[in-house]
Amino acid sequence: MTHPALDMRGITVRFGGILALNEVNLSLAPGSVHALIGPNGAGKTTLVSVLSGERRPNQGTVSLNGRDISGLSALRRARLGLTRTYQLTALFQGLSLRENLLLSLVARDQPSLSALDIFRRRDKARHAAEVEDFLNRFALRDKAGEKPASLSHGDRRRLEIAMALASGPEVLLLDEPLAGLSTSDAEALVRTINEGIRGRIPILLIEHDMDAVFQLSDEITVMVNGTVLANGKPDEIRASPEVQAAYLSEEDDF
Numbered sequence: 538m539t540h541p542a543l544d545m546r547g548i549t550v551r552f553g554g555i556l557a558l559n560e561v562n563l564s565l566a567p568g569s570v571h572a573l574i575g576p577n578g579a580g581k582t583t584l585v586s587v588l589s590g591e592r593r594p595n596q597g598t599v600s601l602n603g604r605d606i607s608g609l610s611a612l613r614r615a616r617l618g619l620t621r622t623y624q625l626t627a628l629f630q631g632l633s634l635r636e637n638l639l640l641s642l643v644a645r646d647q648p649s650l651s652a653l654d655i656f657r658r659r660d661k662a663r664h665a666a667e668v669e670d671f672l673n674r675f676a677l678r679d680k681a682g683e684k685p686a687s688l689s690h691g692d693r694r695r696l697e698i699a700m701a702l703a704s705g706p707e708v709l710l711l712d713e714p715l716a717g718l719s720t721s722d723a724e725a726l727v728r729t730i731n732e733g734i735r736g737r738i739p740i741l742l743i744e745h746d747m748d749a750v751f752q753l754s755d756e757i758t759v760m761v762n763g764t765v766l767a768n769g770k771p772d773e774i775r776a777s778p779e780v781q782a783a784y785l786s787e788e789d790d791f
């Protein structure tokens with residue numbers, strides 16, 4: 538039997554008198570891109586913190602590939618492959634992009650190694666083809682010899698996602714990946730996600746840019762006031778009168 542990559546069931550979170558999440562269900566199919574959208578205060582951030590293990594819900598369960606991970610810490614969940622994008626601070630600033638990607642691949646293949654051992658045991662020849670593949674897929678080949686600090690905003694964002702992917706996740710959580718990017722950088726990142734990642738790994742996408750959401754998603758869950766208002770394929774969500782009334786009609790770019 539194929540399990541969902543991620544399955545959140547009956548998630549309820551209360552902050553004092555505020556019901557931030559009310560029995561929310563969300564299921565991410567293997568290999569799919571699933572967007573979570575909703576207006577400010579809908580509960581997206583709270584649901585992501587329950588998923589990552591930073592917040593314990595009052596009720597509900599979380600499963601990863603059929604395994605109940607509700608009782609596990611954020612660190613244990615990350616080790617099982619529930620991966621958020623790296624921040625650049627997590628990279629080796631003194632090393633080139635190519636070397637940083639190499640280190641992620643070594644760490645993926647030998648997860649028990651310390652950072653120092655990963656550094657010592659890196660074997661360029663062994664991972665050369667895979668490193669080049671990442672550089673190409675993420676449009677970073679021209680910058681391969683540069684240090685992370687010298688990158689433009691758009692290049693950095695693509696590197697952060699490439700590094701997350703190189704670490705071999707089971708599920709990738711992209712939390713507002715387009716935030717703060719210029720229109721051309723945002724378009725480049727949407728292309729990269731579509732051409733370089735989609736289908737290889739399940740992605741949960743939280744994003745305010747509706748054009749990008751409709752271009753990237755296989756499935757969309759719409760939350761309003763802590764509940765799931767609608768769930769379905771992009772065309773169904775676009776056509777839903779409830780979604781139009783409650784949310785999308787307010788979006789200029791829809």
Ligand SMILES: Nc1ncnc2c1ncn2[C@@H]1O[C@H](COP(=O)(O)OP(=O)(O)OP(=O)(O)O)[C@@H](O)[C@H]1O
Binds near residue numbers: 557575578
């Ligand atoms: N630590 C907290 N203490 C009290 N209330 C909170 C806390 N965090 C969130 N809330 C409330 O829970 C509800 C859901 O908030 P949440 O931040 O999850 O929404 P969101 O969909 O992520 O919004 P945004 O798009 O603005 O980030 C809101 O009513 C918010 O005010």
